[in-house]
Amino acid sequence: MSVTAATDSSDARAGLSLALPALMLFIGVVVIPLVMTVMLSFHDWGQYKGIEPVFILKNWIEIFDDPYYAEMFWRTFRVAVLATLITAVFGVPEAYILNRMQGRWKGLFLLVIIGPLLISVVARTLGWALLFGGNNGLANKLLMTVGLIDSPVRFMFTETGMIIALAHAMMPFMVLAVWTALQRLDPQVENAALSLGAGSLTVVRRIVLPQIMPGVLSGAIIVFSLSASAFATPAIIGGRRLKVAATLAYDEFLNTLNWPLGAAVAVLLLIALVLIVVGSNALIERRYQEMFR
Amino acid sequence: MSFLELDRVGKSFGPNTAVEEFSLAVSKGEFVSFLGPSGCGKTTTLQMIAGFLDPSHGAIRLEGKDLVAVPPARRGLGIVFQSYALFPHMTAAENVAFGLEMRKVSRREREERVSSALALVGLAGYEDRHPRRMSGGQQQRVALARALVIRPSVLLLDEPLSNLDARLREDMQIELRQIQRNLGTTTILVTHDQIEAMSLSDRIVVMSKGRIEQIGTPQQVYEQPASAFVAQFLGKTNEFSATVDRVSGQPRLVAGTWSAPAPAGVAGPVTVSVRPERISFGNAGLAGRITSRIFQGNHWLFQCDTECGPAIVIRQNDGQSQPEQGAAVHLVWQASDMSLRAARAAA
Numbered sequence: 071m072s073v074t075a076a077t078d079s080s081d082a083r084a085g086l087s088l089a090l091p092a093l094m095l096f097i098g099v100v101v102i103p104l105v106m107t108v109m110l111s112f113h114d115w116g117q118y119k120g121i122e123p124v125f126i127l128k129n130w131i132e133i134f135d136d137p138y139y140a141e142m143f144w145r146t147f148r149v150a151v152l153a154t155l156i157t158a159v160f161g162v163p164e165a166y167i168l169n170r171m172q173g174r175w176k177g178l179f180l181l182v183i184i185g186p187l188l189i190s191v192v193a194r195t196l197g198w199a200l201l202f203g204g205n206n207g208l209a210n211k212l213l214m215t216v217g218l219i220d221s222p223v224r225f226m227f228t229e230t231g232m233i234i235a236l237a238h239a240m241m242p243f244m245v246l247a248v249w250t251a252l253q254r255l256d257p258q259v260e261n262a263a264l265s266l267g268a269g270s271l272t273v274v275r276r277i278v279l280p281q282i283m284p285g286v287l288s289g290a291i292i293v294f295s296l297s298a299s300a301f302a303t304p305a306i307i308g309g310r311r312l313k314v315a316a317t318l319a320y321d322e323f324l325n326t327l328n329w330p331l332g333a334a335v336a337v338l339l340l341i342a343l344v345l346i347v348v349g350s351n352a353l354i355e356r357r358y359q360e361m362f363r
Numbered sequence: 364m365s366f367l368e369l370d371r372v373g374k375s376f377g378p379n380t381a382v383e384e385f386s387l388a389v390s391k392g393e394f395v396s397f398l399g400p401s402g403c404g405k406t407t408t409l410q411m412i413a414g415f416l417d418p419s420h421g422a423i424r425l426e427g428k429d430l431v432a433v434p435p436a437r438r439g440l441g442i443v444f445q446s447y448a449l450f451p452h453m454t455a456a457e458n459v460a461f462g463l464e465m466r467k468v469s470r471r472e473r474e475e476r477v478s479s480a481l482a483l484v485g486l487a488g489y490e491d492r493h494p495r496r497m498s499g500g501q502q503q504r505v506a507l508a509r510a511l512v513i514r515p516s517v518l519l520l521d522e523p524l525s526n527l528d529a530r531l532r533e534d535m536q537i538e539l540r541q542i543q544r545n546l547g548t549t550t551i552l553v554t555h556d557q558i559e560a561m562s563l564s565d566r567i568v569v570m571s572k573g574r575i576e577q578i579g580t581p582q583q584v585y586e587q588p589a590s591a592f593v594a595q596f597l598g599k600t601n602e603f604s605a606t607v608d609r610v611s612g613q614p615r616l617v618a619g620t621w622s623a624p625a626p627a628g629v630a631g632p633v634t635v636s637v638r639p640e641r642i643s644f645g646n647a648g649l650a651g652r653i654t655s656r657i658f659q660g661n662h663w664l665f666q667c668d669t670e671c672g673p674a675i676v677i678r679q680n681d682g683q684s685q686p687e688q689g690a691a692v693h694l695v696w697q698a699s700d701m702s703l704r705a706a707r708a709a710a
Binding site: 256258259261262263264265266267268269272276277280281 | 413414415435436437438439440441442444445446448449450451452461462465466509513
């Protein structure tokens with residue numbers, strides 16, 4: 071849609087008219103609802119009077135004053151960061167191993183990794199709920215048999231369980247991002263480092279990791295933003311009491327029916343995510359500017 | 364004893380044989396090229412020397428010691444890859460210093476050796492550049508400096524110049540040869556470019572389909588090619604079949620109406636091979652007609668039809684007038700300018 075680049079005005083008009091249908095769709099289904107949500111967050115609401123289309127800051131003041139909301143947002147942030155860390159710690163080696171596999175095995179394991187994306191996230195999370203299930207859940211039994219823990223750990227309705235289930239649900243995004251970065255690597259670079267006397271661990275640490283770092287970071291941005299705005303997993307594992315921003319907004323809309331407050335929560339989540347994603351993206355680009363010019 | 368020795372080395376990938384019975388002895392300080400078309404096994408052989416591939420059979424020895432059991436990180440060889448394989452996240456100096464760091468060379472000595480290696484390849488002042496901000500030729504030099512700075516026992520070059528443009532390639536050839544001469548590093552170059560192989564090497568190993576076709580100095584492989592493949596791969600050549608006949612007691616090479624005295628020890632059907640630049644136009648000799656002539660600056664390229672088939676002739680542009688297209692000519696050459704091979708029965 072770079073209208074400015076076109077020197078010929080008729081070219082520009084042709085470009086614009088070609089882009090128009092998509093533009094209208096974008097405005098119709100994204101921009102307008104978004105603007106309406108933002109406007110909604112400034113409306114008033116009362117138990118008996120319902121929504122009043124006036125402009126007040128009541129909802130925003132409530133969110134910033136009541137520590138209840140701060141707690142929700144911190145939990146959202148904490149859960150998303152930890153889930154991102156876990157996907158990075160497991161996803162990077164996973165992608166590296168996958169990349170080193172030969173032909174048929176590579177295809178098979180790629181399918182195994184992407185496969186979960188084909189199953190509804192609700193079904194996957196219910197699977198985790200079954201594994202966690204109280205003190206006699208499969209996960210606890212296994213951990214106790216192996217001897218990693220002495221007494222059962224609470225997974226259901228805890229942040230721990232939420233983080234584990236989220237990390238699992240988001241793993242494909244991290245693996246794919248890292249894998250893409252690995253494929254851009256010159257396969258001879260590792261050999262070059264070997265020939266210069268580096269051990270295979272040094273090769274991974276000094277040569278491979280720094281080069282795929284942008285891939286890891288962009289995977290992290292995807293996983294973080296999806297985790298922070300995830301709804302199904304926190305709703306099922308966290309239950310109705312352990313809320314995150316997304317489930318909070320849902321409850322305000324559908325349980326309390328306080329739409330304006332729910333809209334304010336949703337808008338705040340959106341703004342926070344956009345700031346974090348754009349900010350970290352800019353940082354990454356600055357950091358790796360030299361390398362990828 | 365030779366410095367680097369390959370003893371009947373072979374490599375197969377499943378049912379496919381990439382290299383067969385490769386035997387070669389390289390002496391210290393020698394510059395040897397593996398020359399052949401792609402898929403001839405030259406890179407596979409280099410990778411076996413480097414240790415990235417294990418030979419299926421045979422032995423590789425460096426100074427009499429078995430090399431196959433040594434992991435690539437301990438072989439102490441310098442390798443320049445076709446893609447240069449520089450570390451893109453490190454500066455030129457960091458790239459060159461990497462091998463020294465791995466060898467736990469002290470910081471001071473490291474800095475000294477890095478800057479002298481970069482100076483050697485003409486890149487003093489480029490220490491802090493990242494590879495992506497350097498031209499192909501400069502990246503090439505960094506790769507060379509990185510391989511040389513560890514003072515390798517053998518320098519392995521895998522098509523190092525093939526990604527450069529023609530002009531730069533010539534400059535780098537001269538420079539590479541000078542650096543190699545000055546340092547006296549035993550060097551093995553893999554290339555598909557016959558001119559590169561001839562201008563750089565002490566000896567050339569011509570390979571085809573996993574086999575060695577000929578080992579010899581550039582002059583030997585060019586002027587006495589051991590096979591039709593070698594003759595055709597190294598420069599242009601004219602080939603035609605002839606037979607040895609006894610005409611009035613004297614053995615003579617005969618092809619149609621053309622004949623010449625046969626050298627001693629040649630019998631039966633043979634293939635005659637003559638380089639186009641050795642042929643001149645004379646009054647008697649192989650009769651033919653010029654079908655086209657092409658001016659190429661410093662020389663003329665003629666295509667002729669003769670009774671022994673098409674032939675090409677190259678004449679220096681020395682100011683003499685040259686025959687026109689369509690002119691009837693006789694192709695003449697010295698007996699010493701042709702090389703003879705017994706013709707294969709199937710051919």
